[in-house]
Amino acid sequence: MRKLFDCVVFLLLIVGRTVSLNPSLNDDLLGLIVFKADIQDPDNNLTSWNEDDNTPCNWKGVRCDPISNRVSDLTLDGFGLSGRVGRGILQLQFLRKLSFAKNNLTGGLPFNLAQLENLRVIDLSENRLMGPLPGNFFGQCRSLKLISLANNKFTGPVPDSLSSCSVLATVNFSGNQFSGLLPSGIWSLQGLRSLDLSRNLFEGEIPKGIESSNNLRELHLGNNQLTGEIPDGIGNCLLLRSIDLSDNSFQGSLPSSLQMLSLCNNLNLHKNSLTGEVPEWIGEMKNLESLDLSDNSFSGRLPTSVGNLRSIKLLKLSMNSFAGSLPESIINCVNLVVVDVSQNSLTGNLPTWLFKLGLQNVNFSENKLIGDIGASLKSLTDNSRQNLAVLDISKNSLTGAVPLALGDISKLQYLNLSKNSLVGGIPDSIEGLKALDVLDMSQNQLSGSIPLKIGEAVSLRDLRLEKNFLSGNIPISIEKCTSLTSLILSRNSLTGSIPAAFAKLTNLQTVDLSFNKLTGTLPRQMANLDHLIAFNISHNQVQGELPGGAFFNTIPPSSLYGNPALCGALVNKSCPAVLPKPLVLDPNSSDSTPDSSPANPSHRKKILSISALIAIGAAATIIIGVIAITVLNLRVRSATPHSASAFTLAGGDGFSSSPTTDANSGKLVMFSGDPDFSTEAPALLNKDCELGRGGFGAVYQTVLRDGRSVAIKKLTVSSLVKSQEDFEREVKKLGKIHHRNLVAIEGYYWTPSLQLLIYEFVSGGNLYKHLHEGSGGKFLSWNERFTIILGIAKSLAHLHQMNIIHYNLKSSNILIDSSGEPKVADSGLARLLPMVDRYVLSSKIQSALGYMAPEFGCKTVKITEKCDVYGFGILALEVVTGRRPVEYMEDDVVVLCDMVRGALEEGRVEECVDERLKDKFSPDEAIPVMKLGLICTSQVPSNRPDMAEVINILELIRCPSRGQDELV
Structure with a gap:
């Protein structure tokens, strides 16, 4: 049909045009009109393409050769075009450059673009093209010098015909899904200067013969599945300037021929399985600006010859097994900007000489460094103070006090001193860190109070001071840190109340104040913190009722433990009623004028008598009124029908x-x-x-x-x-x-x-208490859990049959009767609202974190019964695993469905079953139920089954004879 359409368009255009046109020029014009018919142009960039013109040479994006007047360049980069690349292009026989980069073109390339014999440049990068390339795609590419298909969705192998492009200089197929082996004849391209096949699915070894690529300048094969050793012949490519073999599975040691690449300025071998020591000859690669050997298995000491790399700017050696100390010769690397030696086994002191360089990023975390931190940072030069943005020396054995000099690093954005043995207080000089984004001093031995000056670090997003010996109040000045999203102050000795200023931190997401000595009540204004997802005040002395609001209505009980004076439903303790204060008449009070003498006993006695008489009279009036109303009530009650009084x-x-x-x-x-x-x-x-x-x-x-x-x-x-x-x-x-x-x-x-x-x-309590609090000291058996899951499914199917969406499924809304049957509460209450608005529902009703279907957050997706199916899936997983939909750990947040899905992919889903069941459950039932729960929690509503299908599946699981094997 498509070919027929193209032919019809050609015929119509030929018939519609005058025969006086130059036939060859007519081919170009007609070809472009047919190409335009295959695409959409929402931004109207092709409005100048008028089929009534005599020439396309003035059209936007079109360029003609001034001598032949034939179309030579078609450059439509960033035009916002969509649709497919049609065959009309093949009419442009004199085309030398074809560039459609940064559009939204789709479909495949079913024809051979290279049959355009004059074509030198093909750039189709950053579109949505897909499918395999035809085997003869490069069959006639004698003139092709550059081809870029980067950042599309092409699949399959790269055709071997690529090696027939004898003058090809640049190949960029990065960011696709090409697979199979690297093209075997790739090194026969004598003019090849740049080869980028990174971010694909290529496997196997690098083909032999790389030493013959004498013109190669760039070799980028990172982010594939390549194996074997780095070929020794790579050193014969003397013009190589950039090598990226990262994120593969290369083994062995560094080939010695690399030392011949004196022009190379980038060597990236990150995330492989390379071993051995870094050889002394590394210093021969004197033009290196970036050296990344991180995430390998290198060992030994770093050679002193690294100091010969005078041009180096980035040195990344993290996640290896380097030992000893850094060679002091690195002081000669005057252009060094980034040093990352984290997660090694380096010993000795933090090198003082290092901070004499104008570094921007220093990471020594997770090593075995010792010594006084203050002595090491005394060597900070003016150059360092002006440039340093990242300093991470966490997870070592450093001692001493936090140096005042840190406050002078005006551009510091990330400071991590955690998990050391630092003592003393947090210095007031922290006020100078105006650009600080993350401050982590957790797990040290810091004492004293949190300085009031902390409020001057106005850019703070993440503040972690947990597991220290800090005392005193949380400073009110923290209200100035309006960008704060995470505030972790747990396990200290902080006192006082939680400041009302917290309510001004509207971006807060995670707050942990647990295991302190905080008192007072929670400020009610905190109910307005819309982004809050975790708030832990357990093991303090906080009292009173929690603020109202969507988050605080569903805060996990574990976040409140250890505060005996807290009250409310979540802690199962009623709050005392607030009653108006009684009226008290002061017998010594007087309304007399200033001239009256209070010392006169007879006068005071007279005033007392009048006051008493007034009080007695008022009381008598009230009592008479109460008696009258009571009599009237008795008369009405006697006349009330029995049905009402019942x-x-x-x-x-x-x-x-x-x-x-x-x-x-x-x-x-x-x-x-x-x-x-x-x-x-x-x-x-x-x-x-x-x-x-x-x-x-x-x-x-x-x-x-x-x-x-x-x-x-x-x-x-x-x-x-x-x-x-x-x-x-x-x-x-x-x-x-x-x-x-x-x-x-x-x-x-x-x-x-x-x-x-x-x-x-319903007398048996709710499902939440049975699962997570052991209601009555008894945990649910597997049969009881299966009965509950099936019962919930049946109730929802019944509601959906009556066109009612529950909207508010959660374990606290599932009640258990005396026979162990589940009963779903709050059914259909959303119908009582004037409109079913998803935002009202999400904030007022569907407040239980973790149960809400993702479509509640998207205005364009219709809310249907499938949101109940999602909630049911979460409930099923909760019942089987005994875990809450979202759990907040000390350093992590665990989402239940993600945890189970990951375990399933790793083949250990059985480990997710509630450990309290031990061997008292059926894997043939529990595992399929978890799989069903994951299906029900699909991000796409249409992929979720309806509740009638869920019931059928559950019955199949319980009765294998009906086809359980189909599910498993």
Whole structure:
């Protein structure tokens, strides 16, 4: 069809044009028009391409030879074009340069561009072209000098016909998915100057014959899967200036022929399996500007000849087994900018002479250095103070105090002194570090207080001071560090309260203040920290109630442990009610004029009498009013139908009947067949009976007058609740939903300012407590867990069948009844909101971190039942593994589905099963359930099964005879 379309376009154009045109020029024009028909031009860069023109030579991106007037160059770089490269190009027989770089072209190259005999340059880099190259792609490339297909998606082997391009000088196929062996005849290209095949999937050894490439200047084969040794013949390529063989699996030692490459300025052998010592002849490569031998298995001492590399700027030797100390001859490397010798076995003192150079980046972390840090850094020259941006000397055995001189390094952005044995305080000179981005002094023996001057380091993003002996208050000046995202101060002896200034740090994501001696309450303004993902205040003396807000409503209990005076649902402790202060009459007070004498006893006695009489009169009036109201209530109550009075709460903490029928009266409806009736709002829901709090509100247990227990949810999203008419209509719909695995709604209570939902009471606690807190001292068996997973699936399938999305799945919303069956709570409560807005849902309802489907964060993706499927997948993994969806470790954050997926890929998924089950579970059931959980948590909603399919799969897992092998 495509060929037919091209022919039709050609015929139409030929018929439509005058025969007076130059036939050869007509070929170029028609070819470009056909090419344009195959692409889209959203930025209108090709509007000048008019088929009615007599020549294309004035078109944008087109250049013609001034003598022949034939199209010689077609350069459309960065035009934003999409579509495919069509055959119209083949009409341009005199084309010398074809460049479509930095566009959005797609599809493959099914034809041979090289048949354009005059073509010298092909640049199709940075597009989205894909597929293999035709075997004869380079069949007629006698004139081709440069070809770049970099940063596309080409696959398969590079055709052997490449070696027929006799004058080819530059080949760049980097950033694709080419595979197989390197082209065997590549070294026969005598004019080859630059070969870049990096970032592909090539394997095997470098082909023999490299020594014949006398003109080679650049050899970039990094980021492949190449093996074998670096060929010794590489040293015969005397013009080589840049060698990149990094990220492969090369073995053996450095070939001695490398010393012949006196013009080479870049040698990158990072991340291979090279061994042996760095030889003395390395100093012969005197033009080296960058030497990267990191992440290999080199050993021994670094030779003193490294000091001969006077041009070197970057020296990276990290992640090897180098020993001894750095040779002092490096002081001669006056152009040195970056030194990274981390993760070796270097010994001795931190070299003082090194800081006399104008270094920008110094990394000595994870070695065996000793000595006083202050003595080493005294040698900082003005040049160093002006240039040093990164200093990492962590994980050594350095001693002494943090030197004041650090405050003079004005451009310092990264400072890591952690995991040493430093003593003393943090110097006030830190105020000079205006550009500091990361400050890590953790795991030392620092003492004293955090200096007030810390607020002057206004660029700080990451502050880590944990595991020291710091004391005193957290300075209020920290509020100036508005870029802070991570603040780790745990395991010190900090005192005082958490400053309200924290609320100004709106970028905070991770805060760890655990294991200190902090007191006071958490500032309520912290509820506005929208980016917070971890906040650990465990093992302090913090008191009071947590701030409200999406994060603090779901903060892991482990982040609160060890604060006995904390209260609220998350710590299972009711907060004391805040009551108004009683009115106290001061018998000594007087409203007399200044001339009155308070010392007059008779006068004071008279004032006391008047005050007492006023108080007594007021009290008497109140008592009479209470008695009158009580009598009226008794009369109304005696006339109230039995069905209404049956709902009166036991213990006095219930609904009080109202003698009025005005707009302030509440409406109570029970779904028991009785007609609707009105009653007064609940006077009090006893906090001692609070069962928990969630995104919709608090839940209380109470007992009806007939002795039946119910759960009452007091909605806290009143400002979002619909009108009374809509509210009642939606609740009545929910009241008609009945399923053994859903918590049933038994009634509701409505006033404009208060809405209550009345549920059946489920006595067995929630799934979260059973999994993570061992409710009742008993952990769930495998059979109980499977029953729970299957029950949840059935409840969701029932909801979805009725076109209801749950939106708020999490283990604390799964209740367990006395028979071990799960009952899903909060079903369909989102229907009570005036609109189902994903941002309202994510902040007000779907607040449990880790359960929310990724489409909640994307405006263009529709929210469907598949978001419940995602939450179910997380729940299934949580039940099998016994781990929370997101867990915050000391130095890491573990995402459950990522952990299980990684374990599955590594063939150790069975290790993810809850260790408390030990050998008391069936791998033939547990492993398929985890696989099903991963399928349900696919990032793409359409890839997730529906809940009916999930039930079928679970039943197959439980009953192998029905086809369990298909799943496994």
